[in-house]
Amino acid sequence: xxxxxxxxxxxxxxxxxxxxxxxxxxxxxxxxxxxxxxxxxxxxxxxxxxxxxxxxxxxxxxxxxxxxxxxxxxxxxxxxxxxxxxxxxxxxxxxxxxxxxxxxxxxxxx
Amino acid sequence: xxxxxxxxxxxxxxxxxxxxxxxxxxxxxxxxxxxxxxxxxxxxxxxxxxxxxxxxxxxxxxxxxxxxxxxxxxxxxxxxxxxxxxxxxxxxxxxxxxxxxxxxxxxxxx
DNA sequence: ATAACCTATCGTAATATTGCGATAAAGGGA
DNA sequence: TCCCTTTATCGCAATATTACGATAGGTTAT
Numbered sequence: 001x002x003x004x005x006x007x008x009x010x011x012x013x014x015x016x017x018x019x020x021x022x023x024x025x026x027x028x029x030x031x032x033x034x035x036x037x038x039x040x041x042x043x044x045x046x047x048x049x050x051x052x053x054x055x056x057x058x059x060x061x062x063x064x065x066x067x068x069x070x071x072x073x074x075x076x077x078x079x080x081x082x083x084x085x086x087x088x089x090x091x092x093x094x095x096x097x098x099x100x101x102x103x104x105x106x107x108x109x110x
Numbered sequence: 111x112x113x114x115x116x117x118x119x120x121x122x123x124x125x126x127x128x129x130x131x132x133x134x135x136x137x138x139x140x141x142x143x144x145x146x147x148x149x150x151x152x153x154x155x156x157x158x159x160x161x162x163x164x165x166x167x168x169x170x171x172x173x174x175x176x177x178x179x180x181x182x183x184x185x186x187x188x189x190x191x192x193x194x195x196x197x198x199x200x201x202x203x204x205x206x207x208x209x210x211x212x213x214x215x216x217x218x219x220x
Numbered sequence: 221a222t223a224a225c226c227t228a229t230c231g232t233a234a235t236a237t238t239g240c241g242a243t244a245a246a247g248g249g250a
Numbered sequence: 251t252c253c254c255t256t257t258a259t260c261g262c263a264a265t266a267t268t269a270c271g272a273t274a275g276g277t278t279a280t
Contacts, residue, residue, distance in 0.1 A: 001268060001269035001270065002267070002268050002269065003267095003268070003269085004267085004268065004269095005268085005269080042256090043256075043257060043258095044255090044256065044257080047257095054256090054257075054258095055257095055258080055259080055260095058257065058258060058259085059258095059259095061257095061258095062258085062259095074257090076255095076256085077254090077255050077256040077257075078255090078256060078257080079256080079257060079258095
């Protein structure tokens with residue numbers, strides 16, 4: 001064992017978990033914040049802003065791309081990354097309904 | 111290496127990452143959904159609802175407690191878990207501002 | 221006291237993640 | 251063509267996470 005048993009959970013639950021992983025590491029949070037503020041966009045600029053080695057940043061960018069929350073446009077020899085607004089909106093919607101679910105229900109248990 | 115270099119990131123970034131970890135595993139998403147819907151609250155009921163062994167569920171509950179998003183009240187011999195509304199509100203606020211930040215900015219880069 | 225029940229913890233195994241040096245790949249310009 | 255710049259990938263090491271059987275701990279009921 002050691003691997004997450006994804007097959008026993010719903011599509012929705014797995015998607016939420018995947019989207020959350022985009023924010024589950026401070027380096028990725030920093031990258032996303034930089035992309036939003038547009039203080040950086042090109043991979044090299046991100047490396048300059050972050051106290052991490054270039055391969056490490058590249059790996060985090062790859063993970064964010066896998067999740068779909070960013071997209072990269074090659075502009076040789078650079079690659080310009082930006083937020084994928086469609087997936088960002090999905091995350092907004094998903095976390096919005098999850099986090100607002102508590103409001104509609106009433107806590108009466110313990 | 112292999113450990114996250116938490117010391118080089120801001121408190122805020124590390125807190126966001128930690129809160130996101132609560133949602134970064136489908137089992138924890140399922141647990142939180144059950145706690146919200148109050149289909150279960152007692153540890154044993156959660157184990158019944160989830161296709162995971164009791165120690166595994168207990169471990170996820172421990173992680174959620176570490177983050178602070180749930181709290182457990184012992185009601186011997188049971189333990190009744192529920193959402194910690196204060197931290198849940200923190201998460202709502204944190205993810206809300208992060209996910210809404212894109213709206214205020216305008217995407218003009220790539 | 222002992223039995224029964226419920227949950228936590230320990231120990232272990234398997235897999236995943238994080239980080240980085242070295243190196244490859246891809247394109248532009250001399 | 252040969253470099254130069256930039257990014258991706260490989261390979262490795264260290265640490266973290268996930269999962270569960272076995273067992274311990276704590277409380278109630280008998």
